[in-house]
Amino acid sequence: QKEVEQDPGPLSVPEGAIVSLNCTYSNSAFQYFMWYRQYSRKGPELLMYTYSSGNKEDGRFTAQVDKSSKYISLFIRDSQPSDSATYLCAMIRSGGNEKLTFGTGTRLTIIP
Amino acid sequence: NAGVMQNPRHLVRRRGQEARLRCSPMKGHSHVYWYRQLPEEGLKFMVYLQKENIIDESGMPKERFSAEFPKEGPSILRIQQVVRGDSAAYFCASSPPASLNTEAFFGQGTRLTVV
Numbered sequence: 001q002k003e004v005e006q007d008p009g010p011l012s013v014p015e016g017a018i019v020s021l022n023c024t025y026s027n028s029a030f031q032y033f034m035w036y037r038q039y040s041r042k043g044p045e046l047l048m049y050t051y052s053s054g055n056k057e058d059g060r061f062t063a064q065v066d067k068s069s070k071y072i073s074l075f076i077r078d079s080q081p082s083d084s085a086t087y088l089c090a091m092i093r094s095g096g097n098e099k100l101t102f103g104t105g106t107r108l109t110i111i112p
Numbered sequence: 113n114a115g116v117m118q119n120p121r122h123l124v125r126r127r128g129q130e131a132r133l134r135c136s137p138m139k140g141h142s143h144v145y146w147y148r149q150l151p152e153e154g155l156k157f158m159v160y161l162q163k164e165n166i167i168d169e170s171g172m173p174k175e176r177f178s179a180e181f182p183k184e185g186p187s188i189l190r191i192q193q194v195v196r197g198d199s200a201a202y203f204c205a206s207s208p209p210a211s212l213n214t215e216a217f218f219g220q221g222t223r224l225t226v227v
Binding site for chain 2: 008042045090098100102
């Protein structure tokens with residue numbers, strides 16, 4: 001079993017729709033949860049991170065963490081064609097310098 | 113402030129040759145991480161280095177792969193006697209000393225193709 005599971009998609013939604021992206025994980029030691037966006041042939045770009053359980057909002061993006069269910073989500077409101085990319089969840093056990101454990105990524109296409 | 117610089121962006125090697133991938137971290141960053149991304153897969157951790165030290169190489173294959181981060185110059189990921197299965201995108205990330213890993217920034221990657 002992978003430590004982090006993520007539905008690879010692809011996921012296609014019309015412009016303006018709300019997008020929900022999810023990951024589950026098995027290691028209860030994870031405490032920091034990140035979402036990266038990766039455009040084709042580019043490096044991952046950090047969108048936002050959340051510490052422990054709770055919600056965090058940044059513009060059109062909202063990250064949710066439910067540690068009791070080992071489940072994290074990223075919501076994108078008012079989706080735009082420029083949001084079309086692969087979204088990767090990642091997590092680490094502590095906030096210090098250590099390796100990130102990634103999900104496989106979900107490929108998202110926003111249809112104009 | 114330039115971001116994390118990786119070169120070359122694309123590298124083609126024949127089976128059995130050596131591949132050298134370079135990563136220059138952001139200014140002021142002393143921690144470097146290498147990840148490998150196979151097609152349709154997420155990034156897999158390979159190695160974590162600080163200046164002149166390998167901190168965690170638990171993700172590195174035991175043979176043919178090595179990494180270094182010298183006192184001066186870029187970090188180097190070296191793959192000897194490449195095989196077709198080494199074809200992948202290799203990403204480097206860097207972070208400042210004593211930082212949260214949430215502050216790591218990624219380069220654009222080197223795409224290695226073994227023919």
